[in-house]
Amino acid sequence: MNQPAYYSLRQMSPYRGTVQVVERGGFRAFSEDGHHWHVQYQPAGGGRSVYGAWSVDRPDRLIDTPQTGAFLDALRNHPPVPFAPADSLELWLLDKHEHLPLALLATALPNRTPPRLDEVSWQSAIAAKPFVADSLLNETGEMPGYAHAEVLRRTIQLEAGAMPRAQWFFRDEAGDGCGDTGCRIDEELRGRSLARSYFPELLLREHGWDDDAAVRLIQDYHEWLAPRLLTHDALVEPTRAWLEKAARRQAALVYYLRKVMPDVADNEQFRVMLVQGRLEAGL
Numbered sequence: 567m568n569q570p571a572y573y574s575l576r577q578m579s580p581y582r583g584t585v586q587v588v589e590r591g592g593f594r595a596f597s598e599d600g601h602h603w604h605v606q607y608q609p610a611g612g613g614r615s616v617y618g619a620w621s622v623d624r625p626d627r628l629i630d631t632p633q634t635g636a637f638l639d640a641l642r643n644h645p646p647v648p649f650a651p652a653d654s655l656e657l658w659l660l661d662k663h664e665h666l667p668l669a670l671l672a673t674a675l676p677n678r679t680p681p682r683l684d685e686v687s688w689q690s691a692i693a694a695k696p697f698v699a700d701s702l703l704n705e706t707g708e709m710p711g712y713a714h715a716e717v718l719r720r721t722i723q724l725e726a727g728a729m730p731r732a733q734w735f736f737r738d739e740a741g742d743g744c745g746d747t748g749c750r751i752d753e754e755l756r757g758r759s760l761a762r763s764y765f766p767e768l769l770l771r772e773h774g775w776d777d778d779a780a781v782r783l784i785q786d787y788h789e790w791l792a793p794r795l796l797t798h799d800a801l802v803e804p805t806r807a808w809l810e811k812a813a814r815r816q817a818a819l820v821y822y823l824r825k826v827m828p829d830v831a832d833n834e835q836f837r838v839m840l841v842q843g844r845l846e847a848g849l
Contacts, residue, residue: 743760770787
């Protein structure tokens, strides 16, 4: 009988945080918070379909059968979350000047063959959860009559150029990357090696801009996503501390994601935020 697999992935296009994954025997479960799990089933040779939901406090929502028994055993006895990240294959939008990583477009498991890409585009948010940037608010604190997400998209698009390039990189444990195929990737770019320092730590490159307004807008975007970015495991301590400070404005979301955050920079402040989050969530 096959062994269970436990790993985490980033949810991209647009970014929606990380997800924990349990796989065994054709079944796969996903969880954003490490507590509530959505289960899919993949029959031999077919696509995946929704199977049900499961949580520790509602274990009866999935029936234990000879078909589901091994999977449910893997789910009930999973190791502590968060699981180790497995999506070390990354697709990066490149800047138009030096063809270096600018914005993270997608991630995948490293055993997958990078798909051929004819066109790429970067999106910052879904319509149901609009991005609001402090740097684009007027003096009264009101939103102007244009979408902040569109301003950010155009900023990134301008830096990428009219004919955007994107490249898949296999990232190793040190964070260095080896380039592969992509969109409009010339042969001389394939197989190149880039040190970890060339890859933005978060989702968008914050340094090297001539426009201070662009830098502030990108920082606003990362602050807006702070609770979900805190679920990443490869953050340097100053970045994690900065994100924790920014995440105070969304304490309820921090409380929801608390189990899948791999580290804490300021334990005392984090405990205060969790108390605030419980109150905001009405718990």
